Amino acid sequence: MQCSYFDADRCRSCTLLGRSYADQLAGKEEHCRTLLADFPALEWLPPVASRESGFRNKAKMAVAGTAEDPQLGILDGGGRGVDLRECGLYPASLHATFPVLAEFVGRARLTPYDVPRRRGQLKNLLVTESPDGELMVRFVLRTDESVVRIRKHLPWLRQALPKLAVASANILPEHKAVLEGEREIVLTDQQTLRMGVDGVDLHLRPQSFFQTNTDVAAALYRQARAWVDELAPASLWDLYCGVGGFALHCADGDRNVTGIEVSREAIASAELTRAQAGLGRVRFEAGDATAFALAAEQAPELVIVNPPRRGIGPDLAGWLESSSVRSVIYSSCNAVSLARDLAAMPSLRPRRARVLDMFPQTAHYEALVLLERAPGGAGQRPPATRTTAPLT
Known part of the structure; x- marks a missing residue:
């Protein structure tokens, strides 16, 4: 992408603008692979490319x-x-x-x-x-x-x-x-x-968060949904759910889905979509993701986490490690905090990973990782059971 502002040194926000896009994408995947090098069995899916320009919504x-x-x-x-x-x-x-x-x-x-x-x-x-x-x-x-x-x-x-x-x-x-x-x-x-x-x-809603690259956001949701459908959990939590992107894409008629987000504006947006779609087994709640997990009486079979750049932190990582959660899908905008959080959950082993280029021309990207419980590594909490009555 040619940029007169960059060439004139008026704006340097796009720090990778001088590199070819193919080189940018390869560099991002290599950066993520290096940070997750402690997991040699990790299967890397092909990175998801973006349009080089005109991609911001x-x-x-x-x-x-x-x-x-x-x-x-x-x-x-x-x-x-x-x-x-x-x-x-x-x-x-x-x-x-x-x-x-x-x-x-x-x-x-x-x-x-x-x-x-x-x-x-x-x-x-x-x-x-x-x-x-x-x-x-x-x-x-x-x-x-x-x-x-x-x-x-x-x-x-x-x-x-x-x-x-x-x-x-x-x-x-x-x-x-x-x-x-x-x-x-x-x-x-x-x-x-x-x-x-x-x-x-x-x-x-005006104060709700949404990914700035709609095409790559769609690819992110599709990949998560494919993994969820393959694992077929009866119960799922979407922590840091925002307007409910992961939760709503992964909902089906037989799955209990709960979305947790601190922003009440975002939860109101998610509830509107849920109501219009008639998803009786999906519910959303405004609150802190870690506090919700620590207070829960039962763990779901699968948890999706999509935290801010700081990651999920030691408390939630510790809860996931000791819980009965069978699988975790971790969507990260900061592979440094991602690697730190994965190291804190040794019983949940990363199986597959994919880099998605949400932010071309910059060093930032999204990484999606599927973790599965190692044999014999189940935690202490009983799994949630499948029910037939819709959540209220």
Whole structure:
């Protein structure tokens, strides 16, 4: 991928841009293989490649400049704006939204936040596109003072962006390097963006997490589902479930599935999909994944974990090691913490692994590993039993 911003040294976020894509993908798999070298019996499936450009479904644009001439992109080391509207990571459909949003900033008189001076209102614009081309636009503001003007001009924005489905204002009063605040004001009747992935309609609320590469996310869910279908567990937990991607893809009529996620927004999204699909054996609960596992009276036959970069940590790894869980599917965005967690679960042996390139042009990637209980290595907790009554 050729990038004028990279060539001009205006943006160096894509740290691998100078390497061929084939070399990038091979390097990522080699990195993961090296970190998991303590498991020589591990079967490596072919890595999943991505499009080299235009693969992102979400734009996270810092806003600088003035309301009349806003800059949408990133901030440099001094807090000044670097306009990146033509970034090659975004598809043409997202590129088309940026000039419209820039004009809206002027119409609504949304003064960009000046980081060095700590003045202004509009900090970030977050734009997400569904596979069907629908849009969610979030305005990250220092205070709610500008919300009335956003509401006033929202009809113009909806006319200019006919695919706009969800718009919201996020309030971030603190002066710190974070993307969004805790308070969200939804400005449209529709509150969720429908993300259709392999026949499953996931619903994304403004503060819910979703993978930024829809095609590779679909491949990730397909691989997990194939492993689950092969093992055919009667009961399954999806820990750190987000909007329920793994849980909903792995559900069937005879399997009890429980999804746990700390974000109530994400759980509300997952519950909406579950209800629309009529999945009586699937349930979701907002809470801490480790606390849920430690408090459970029974363990399921299979657990899927999809933790943040820090990994699952010693407490959950220890619980999995001593439990009766027969299989674990570990989805990791950080192979360093993945290797550390696997070492803490010696009775659960990694059998298969696959690298999925969720983030081309960077050193980041997703790794999916299937672990199975070694013979004679079962833990102390009794397995969950198959039931016929739906969960409530």
